[in-house]
Structure formats: structure tokens, C-alpha cells
Amino acid sequence: MxxxxxxxxxxxxxxxxxxxxxxxxxxxxxxxxxxxxxxxxxxxxxxxxxxxxxxxxxxxxxxxxxxxxxxxxxxxxxxxxxxxxxxxxxxxxxxxxxxxxxxxxxxxxxxxxxxxxxxxxxxxxxxxxxxxxxxxxxxxxxxxxxxxxxxxxxxxxxxxxxxxxxxxxxxxxxxxxxxxxxxxxxxxxxxxxxxxxxxxxxxxxxxLENAIVINTLTGQIPHRQGNIDPSIAPFDIYKAKDGYVALGVGNDKLWSKFCEVIEKPELVKNEKFLTNDSRCKNYNPELKNIIAEWVKDKTKKELDDMFEKAGIPCGPVLDMKEAINHPQxxxxxxxxxxxxxxxxxxxxxxxxxxxxxxxxxxxxxxxxxxxxxxxxxxxxxxxxxxxxxxxxxxxx
Amino acid sequence: MxxxxxxxxxxxxxxxxxxxxxxxxxxxxxxxxxxxxxxxxxxxxxxxxxxxxxxxxxxxxxxxxxxxxxxxxxxxxxxxxxxxxxxxxxxxxxxxxxxxxxxxxxxxxxxxxxxxxxxxxxxxxxxxxxxxxxxxxxxxxxxxxxxxxxxxxxxxxxxxxxxxxxxxxxxxxxxxxxxxxxxxxxxxxxxxxxxxxxxxxxxxxxxLENAIVINTLTGQIPHRQGNIDPSIAPFDIYKAKDGYVALGVGNDKLWSKFCEVIEKPELVKNEKFLTNDSRCKNYNPELKNIIAEWVKDKTKKELDDMFEKAGIPCGPVLDMKEAINHPQxxxxxxxxxxxxxxxxxxxxxxxxxxxxxxxxxxxxxxxxxxxxxxxxxxxxxxxxxxxxxxxxxxxx
The missing domain is CATH 3.40.50.10540 (Crotonobetainyl-coa:carnitine coa-transferase; domain 1)
Structure with missing residues (x-):
């Protein structure tokens, strides 16, 4: 060929x-x-x-x-x-x-x-x-x-x-x-x-993605914001027991699954987190801390397995050796x-x-x-x- | 056409x-x-x-x-x-x-x-x-x-x-x-x-540039290191009066010009900074602090003008509005x-x-x-x- x-x-x-x-x-x-x-x-x-x-x-x-x-x-x-x-x-x-x-x-x-x-x-x-x-x-x-x-x-x-x-x-x-x-x-x-x-x-x-259009259309000057996405929450990188894990919960359906996975079903009904908009508003520090607290004593592998099963986009922050050896x-x-x-x-x-x-x-x-x-x-x-x-x- | x-x-x-x-x-x-x-x-x-x-x-x-x-x-x-x-x-x-x-x-x-x-x-x-x-x-x-x-x-x-x-x-x-x-x-x-x-x-x-070959050739696992380049010094982003400026001094000739620009000609003869290798070794915190101290009360524009004249690769960290309006x-x-x-x-x-x-x-x-x-x-x-x-x- x-x-x-x-x-x-x-x-x-x-x-x-x-x-x-x-x-x-x-x-x-x-x-x-x-x-x-x-x-x-x-x-x-x-x-x-x-x-x-x-x-x-x-x-x-x-x-x-x-x-x-x-x-x-x-x-x-x-x-x-x-x-x-x-x-x-x-x-x-x-x-x-x-x-x-x-x-x-x-x-x-x-x-x-x-x-x-x-x-x-x-x-x-x-x-x-x-x-x-x-x-x-x-x-x-x-x-x-x-x-x-x-x-x-x-x-x-x-x-x-x-x-x-x-x-x-x-x-x-x-x-x-x-x-x-x-x-x-x-x-x-x-x-x-x-x-x-x-x-x-x-x-x-x-x-630069939408950063230029944000400025020309709204007059705002966008600045860096770490690992969050201002228009989706939760969407962040969290510290696990043995490293870091990226997580993105893009809609209400996934949010409800997410609450099941983290065994906090009560969050789904919490008005502060009812819609993506309200989750964005109340993410930092409240929702962020809840998730960080839950993540911190699990391993990257455990988290990856749990979220994968639930169909929630997630992935560990891999170092070079881990990335090289990843099965994918x-x-x-x-x-x-x-x-x-x-x-x-x-x-x-x-x-x-x-x-x-x-x-x-x-x-x-x-x-x-x-x-x-x-x-x-x-x-x-x-x-x-x-x-x-x-x-x-x-x-x- | x-x-x-x-x-x-x-x-x-x-x-x-x-x-x-x-x-x-x-x-x-x-x-x-x-x-x-x-x-x-x-x-x-x-x-x-x-x-x-x-x-x-x-x-x-x-x-x-x-x-x-x-x-x-x-x-x-x-x-x-x-x-x-x-x-x-x-x-x-x-x-x-x-x-x-x-x-x-x-x-x-x-x-x-x-x-x-x-x-x-x-x-x-x-x-x-x-x-x-x-x-x-x-x-x-x-x-x-x-x-x-x-x-x-x-x-x-x-x-x-x-x-x-x-x-x-x-x-x-x-x-x-x-x-x-x-x-x-x-x-x-x-x-x-x-x-x-x-x-x-x-x-x-x-x-990932050379990060993978570093691992496979030397066994080391490279990690993040902010704005420095481990093999060139000075090479960093510094805080100016009104923002940040990137600077890279790639060889001894530029280093000598750089010392002239920052009006510290005595540095050229300082054994700690004689070669790129020794500058890399003694960059953090010694050389870094000397430069940071000198940069901090100049504006991005002033710094850009000075280093451009000397032929030293440099450039301000521009926000979206500044980038949009940049003449280039x-x-x-x-x-x-x-x-x-x-x-x-x-x-x-x-x-x-x-x-x-x-x-x-x-x-x-x-x-x-x-x-x-x-x-x-x-x-x-x-x-x-x-x-x-x-x-x-x-x-x-």
C-alpha cells in the first residue's frame, strides 16, 4: 500500500x-x-x-x-x-x-x-x-x-x-x-x-476560540480562569488521592447521574444547583468544595471507572509515562x-x-x-x- | 484571483x-x-x-x-x-x-x-x-x-x-x-x-515536543515548569509595571547585550553567569530575582522597545484587546x-x-x-x- x-x-x-x-x-x-x-x-x-x-x-x-x-x-x-x-x-x-x-x-x-x-x-x-x-x-x-x-x-x-x-x-x-x-x-x-x-x-x-469574539461583540476582555469553563458547571480538574482528574458535566441529565455517582442524591433537588446556570453561579466555592472533598480520597483509576460507567466525560491528568502506556x-x-x-x-x-x-x-x-x-x-x-x-x- | x-x-x-x-x-x-x-x-x-x-x-x-x-x-x-x-x-x-x-x-x-x-x-x-x-x-x-x-x-x-x-x-x-x-x-x-x-x-x-523522547531516552518523567526553559537562561515571563513580558536570552552574545540593556555590565564577568549552562544552574532564585527586580518598575512598552533595539527576543503578554489592536x-x-x-x-x-x-x-x-x-x-x-x-x- x-x-x-x-x-x-x-x-x-x-x-x-x-x-x-x-x-x-x-x-x-x-x-x-x-x-x-x-x-x-x-x-x-x-x-x-x-x-x-x-x-x-x-x-x-x-x-x-x-x-x-x-x-x-x-x-x-x-x-x-x-x-x-x-x-x-x-x-x-x-x-x-x-x-x-x-x-x-x-x-x-x-x-x-x-x-x-x-x-x-x-x-x-x-x-x-x-x-x-x-x-x-x-x-x-x-x-x-x-x-x-x-x-x-x-x-x-x-x-x-x-x-x-x-x-x-x-x-x-x-x-x-x-x-x-x-x-x-x-x-x-x-x-x-x-x-x-x-x-x-x-x-x-x-x-483563541471565542476569546476574540467575546471582546469584539461584548466589549469584555476575557481573562484566564484556570480549569473551569464559565458556561458549564461542574467542569474542572480535581485533586485525587494519587493525582488529578478532569471532569465535565455538560447538562442536567448528566448532573443527575453525577449526583448518583457521588452518592449525594439530595444535590439534584437543591435549588442552588438545579440548572446549569445556577450551578455555574454557585460553583465557586460551594459546589467546587463539595466535589473536591468527595474526590480527594479516591484514586484516579477509581474515579475514571465510576464516571466512565455513568457516561460522564472524565479523564485522569496523565504524566508522560502514564500517557505512553495508556491502552488507547x-x-x-x-x-x-x-x-x-x-x-x-x-x-x-x-x-x-x-x-x-x-x-x-x-x-x-x-x-x-x-x-x-x-x-x-x-x-x-x-x-x-x-x-x-x-x-x-x-x-x- | x-x-x-x-x-x-x-x-x-x-x-x-x-x-x-x-x-x-x-x-x-x-x-x-x-x-x-x-x-x-x-x-x-x-x-x-x-x-x-x-x-x-x-x-x-x-x-x-x-x-x-x-x-x-x-x-x-x-x-x-x-x-x-x-x-x-x-x-x-x-x-x-x-x-x-x-x-x-x-x-x-x-x-x-x-x-x-x-x-x-x-x-x-x-x-x-x-x-x-x-x-x-x-x-x-x-x-x-x-x-x-x-x-x-x-x-x-x-x-x-x-x-x-x-x-x-x-x-x-x-x-x-x-x-x-x-x-x-x-x-x-x-x-x-x-x-x-x-x-x-x-x-x-x-x-508534546520532546517530553515523550525525554522519557523514553532517559527514563525521566518531565513535569511542568511554568515559564522557564530548563536549557536556556534567562528565559521567562516577568512582571512589569503594567503587566507581564516574555524574554529569552539564547546565547552568550545576547547575554552580554542583555547585561548592557539592564545596565549591569558587571554580570557578564560574574562566574555564576558566564555560560548558558551556569546561568541555567544559577537562575532560580539568584538571576531571576536580579531581573525581576529590574523589570518591575518599567512598562511593557519600555521593555519591548529596549530589548527590540538590542535584538533580544522579547514580547509583552497581550490581552485580547491589545492583541487585536497590535500593529502586526x-x-x-x-x-x-x-x-x-x-x-x-x-x-x-x-x-x-x-x-x-x-x-x-x-x-x-x-x-x-x-x-x-x-x-x-x-x-x-x-x-x-x-x-x-x-x-x-x-x-x-
Missing amino acids: KKALEGFKVLDLTHAYNGPFCTTILADNGAEVIKIESPKGDQCRAWGPIDAKSGESGFYAFLNRNKKGVTLNLKSEEGRNIFLNMVKDADVVVENYRPGVMKKLGIEYDVLKKYNSKIILASGSGFGQNGPIHDRPCYDIVAQSMGGMVNLTGFANEPPVKVGPSIADNVTGIYLCVGVLMALLNREKTGEGQMVDVAMLDTIFSI IQAREMMVHINHPTIGEMYFQGVPIKFSRTPGSVDKPAPLLGQHNEEILGKMGISKSQLTDMKLRGII | KKALEGFKVLDLTHAYNGPFCTTILADNGAEVIKIESPKGDQCRAWGPIDAKSGESGFYAFLNRNKKGVTLNLKSEEGRNIFLNMVKDADVVVENYRPGVMKKLGIEYDVLKKYNSKIILASGSGFGQNGPIHDRPCYDIVAQSMGGMVNLTGFANEPPVKVGPSIADNVTGIYLCVGVLMALLNREKTGEGQMVDVAMLDTIFSI IQAREMMVHINHPTIGEMYFQGVPIKFSRTPGSVDKPAPLLGQHNEEILGKMGISKSQLTDMKLRGII
Whole structure:
């Protein structure tokens, strides 16, 4: 069975996180992704966790599986020419340099088009390719902060907190992938390529749910409110005996079941909690305390079992080990094995998009630095001795 | 200028958030999206903010722009038959019912295929279409909790906290869109459709960055650590005079600039802070306190100006109003106007994927319930009087 994107060739100039996350999705689904690194290598080859035995980066190895690796010094005329020759039979170039760098390197879209009129150039960045601060440096934490996400995350009476993992990078990578695919689909119909531009600030801003409309429609400025939902109660995360459990009781029918489960049938008739509206009003502290008190000496497993039986949406707050081992994560093949040439057997996240006919999969480990130079550059007519020479001169 | 997906027709059976977020991306980029609601309407027509004047949901209006709206009771034989007739010339069906419901309605993939052998069926769900708990009810907070995100978000010595906005829904919607587009691209080559299955639990798990590899490679179980990055210092969010500011000093060169900006040049030579490693070790509380003390009586604007000039990645924590009005958000056209038939002039998030040749845009307001019944069902040969009759009988 072939994968969805077999036959498509992607030149991957990306580094760090958002760009590579985009090309991982493409590579998992069968595109030939050729990752082009400077002879020094992608900076994320130094990012932890570092495998103690081999010194290899687990971060890089996870993020760059299924890709081929070539080194090229794009600042050299020779390196640039090789790259432009590669563009001739490629479908897509993906990059996430700071805006302006592609032009500095002499490989901006107008140049690429001369070598391949159908090429698609996809760019990920912090702030985008235009606008007053488009060329400012940006970290994930900056995009989360300026995009409005940090202000909305955390407890109301505590300082704001960023989303733990770098979701500005992640979401930008996935959106960039959407952009690449739309451009490819459109090219199938029109025969024409184009540029795609996705920014971390914009993508964070786009996933603020109803927070923006609340402001524009009502004038209110919504703020963070911990784990509650202001329009549903009970809806919160509670401290159990051995950790935390999330619970959501979305309507009156579930509320009545909930009261049975917690063996407090009298609550159903209590006027303070009669409707969702009244439960919202009287949630903090009254209803919250009743539930917290009841939850605190039960285990996550006990709570999960009880609420599952009653059909009430619930779930434990899992740590990484618990999540990895959860039967649902396992059944969905969300953890996969790969044999890495220096690290050995590795175990990390698999493919989240499940196709019935063309399933994606993790088949190849991430490349060692320059691992496919001979294969890829050899095909272009560069001999082994030339490669040795180019290596000495810092071109590859 | 045409949009990227013009010519594609999507039947949209989705409700609430993750499914509709997927079809919004498709609709913004030119696909004809026909949203099929039960005669009662999508539950999110009741979700806040509610426009005081019209009683219309701002949530729904934001999330369903650019779509056409048809009502159909799929539980009735008549409604089901109309839907199956619509499938004949559609490209994609998107749904996010609880797994099992499509089959119960008699419109599962095998049935759709009989009406259109090339159809693509894309399904969003909490836990996916298989696995031991695939049919359990799921809220965003449950997927965030079980997927590992909640455990990683918040301060180390405080309870875990969910990401404010419903990112399990958002990210699932974007991934589902990736799945739809890959399936369409593959269909262009092979002529065959297929099923796409994306789950909130899986997608959250897939964006945990290096947290999973840390566990599998080192055995450690990473936990939340507020706003710091354990491998970079200083990297944190600090309290300014009028709010909070994010700052990241990624290398020694920036560190030396940073010490100049905060007018403490003596820090550069301090052995405790000589390298990034030593800064990480001595960050909390020593270096953290020095910076916090210096930041606290400056405004966000002052800090932003100073660090921008020095080329140090930084940015204020913006609230919704500040984010909306930020010149970069405005320059990127991330806020758009639309004239809604009952709400009037509305203002919400625009399109985060910027194409050079086929730009997406927000052109049409979200449909009123059943607004396009006559247009869409009329084309299928159903007369006005039949529509009136069907409405009386609860079919539309």
C-alpha cells in the first residue's frame, strides 16, 4: 500500500521546530523530504534529550524521522548552485529562516521560479513576511505571549503561564503543511506554483476560540480562569488521592447521574444547583468544595471507572509515562519503534492522521549529518572524489 | 484571483468545535462547504458570546463563516436519502459525531461509497475510531488531560492547568484538514477516495515536543515548569509595571547585550553567569530575582522597545484587546470585518495561511439556520411547496 504523498519531492531548508514539524508530517505520509543542513548541522542536533551513549539528540531524531539528510553551504556559490539544480525537479521548498535570509542567500521565490516555474515555496516564521515587526527574532514563548495565549492560560489569581510544549511552533508547522497541500492541490488544477507564508503570531491568534469574539461583540476582555469553563458547571480538574482528574458535566441529565455517582442524591433537588446556570453561579466555592472533598480520597483509576460507567466525560491528568502506556494511545499506535544507527532502538510519537487506504508510518530513522550526500548529490553527477574535496572546502 | 480550493465540494456534518474548525479552513480557501445541521441546529448556536440584540451566537458566527447552511433530519429516511443524493457530486464528507453514530444513521463509509466511489470521509473524534475507549464521550479538557498536555502546563509547585482555549479541538481541526487535503491530492493521482480518522487524544499527544523522547531516552518523567526553559537562561515571563513580558536570552552574545540593556555590565564577568549552562544552574532564585527586580518598575512598552533595539527576543503578554489592536496583527490582516444578517457588522480572526497567488478570505457570514435550504435543495429538484411541507414534518 502506497502512502498519500508518494511521488512528491520536498526540499527542506528548515531548522529548529516549526518548519521541521511541517516536513515531518509530509515525510510520514510518503513525500521524499530532503533535509538540507549547513555543514554545521541544524541547531536542534544539540537539543535535549541527548542520548548518553551516542551523544545524539533525541529531539532531532524524533523530529526528523523519515527524512533524508544532505549538507550544503548555501552561503557559497557552489552550494547555492547545487541547491538551485535540486529545485528543478522538486515540488516544494520549505524554509523557516528569519524573513529576509532567503533573499540574502539569493534563493528567494523569484530566483527559484527561474529554475522551476511550478515550484511552491512555503515559509514559516515568527511574525510573517510583512508587517512592522516581521523581521524581529521570535521564540515560541514570545508568539504565545503576544498572540494572546499566555494571558488566557493559568489561574485567575496567579500569574499567566505559557502552554508547556512549544505549541506556537507545532501549530505553525501543521498550518504550514495545510498551506503546502492546498498549493499542491491548486497546482494540480492550474499548473502554477506560489508562495505560502505562515507566522507563529498569526496561528496562535487564530486558535483563541471565542476569546476574540467575546471582546469584539461584548466589549469584555476575557481573562484566564484556570480549569473551569464559565458556561458549564461542574467542569474542572480535581485533586485525587494519587493525582488529578478532569471532569465535565455538560447538562442536567448528566448532573443527575453525577449526583448518583457521588452518592449525594439530595444535590439534584437543591435549588442552588438545579440548572446549569445556577450551578455555574454557585460553583465557586460551594459546589467546587463539595466535589473536591468527595474526590480527594479516591484514586484516579477509581474515579475514571465510576464516571466512565455513568457516561460522564472524565479523564485522569496523565504524566508522560502514564500517557505512553495508556491502552488507547497504544491501540492507536501513537508510539512507534525505530532503529537509529547510533542511538539504537528508539521509541517516540507516531502518526496522528489515520488513513484507511494510504496509512502514514515511521519507516526510517532521522539522518546523520550528511548521511545521504553521496546518494542525493551522486545522482546529480557529483563524484565521490568531488564530494571529498567539497567536504574539505566546507561546501558540504 | 481564485482561491486554492475552488471547485471542491464539502458536505459538512460537523458540530461544536473540532470538525467546524476544519471546514472553516477549507471554506476560507474556496471550497464550497455545505453545513448540514439537524432542524434544531448545531449545539454551538447556543454558545457564548451571544449577541444581545439578535440573540445570535458570536461563537457560531465566527466559526462558520464562508459556509452555506442546510437543515436535514438524518434520522428520517427522507433526510438520509437527500443527504446520500448530495454525496453523489461531493468530494468530501466531514463529520465529528461520536464513533458509531454514522453507522447508526446508515451513512457510514461503505454506504457513501455506493453513491460516490471517490468520496473521502473525514472523521474527527475524542479518542478515534478504534481502541478500547474509542466511544467514550470526550471534552477538550479530557483530551488535554489524558494526552499529557495538562501535566506539562502550569507552575512546578502549583496544580496543573489546562491550556485556556480548547486547543485539542483546534489542533484536531487543523490536522483533519491536513488529512482531507492529502486524501484529495492522492485521489488526483489514483482516482480513489478513503477514510481519514483524527482524534483529539492523539493530536495532543503528538504535540508534546520532546517530553515523550525525554522519557523514553532517559527514563525521566518531565513535569511542568511554568515559564522557564530548563536549557536556556534567562528565559521567562516577568512582571512589569503594567503587566507581564516574555524574554529569552539564547546565547552568550545576547547575554552580554542583555547585561548592557539592564545596565549591569558587571554580570557578564560574574562566574555564576558566564555560560548558558551556569546561568541555567544559577537562575532560580539568584538571576531571576536580579531581573525581576529590574523589570518591575518599567512598562511593557519600555521593555519591548529596549530589548527590540538590542535584538533580544522579547514580547509583552497581550490581552485580547491589545492583541487585536497590535500593529502586526493588523498588518497581517488577522482581524476581518463581515456583515452578518442579524448581528450586523462583526469583527473576528481572519485567515492565518497567506498565499501569494490564491489568498483565502472571509467573504460570507455564517448561515442562519437553514438559510440555503432553498438554494441547495432547490437545485436537487425539491420545490418550494415540498420544502414547506418538509419543514412542517421536521425533515428540514
